[in-house]
Amino acid sequence: MKKELICINCPMGCSLEVTYDAEKIIEVKGNDCARGKDYAAKEIFHPERIVTTTVCVKGAPIVVLPVKTEKSVPKGLAFKIVQAASKITVNAPVKAGDVIIRNVLGTGVNLIASRTVERD
């Protein structure tokens, strides 16, 4: 199988052409450094993303608070994390970096506030 990817490990953004089978990477072309091959393997077999979404906030001049996962999590959990966050309401004040959901969905990663919001 073949897949084209853009490596996002650095601002170079190399265009990768990846050849792989069900178990392993066979060849990566277009990478300017070895990290491109590692990126391709992770993206094809264990893709991860930083998840960004919002939660409701009470007692603040805004009604929704932007939140994100502290680290990347398995891409397949992104929608479930967004769903979990949609059920949360926090009370102001909140500081950027405050934990909103600890160990979200058992990933070992916290969902944290992306910005500070003062009380209304």
Ligand code: SF4
């Ligand atoms: S392959 Fe290397 S040089 Fe190219 S974008 Fe990835 S990290 Fe940067």
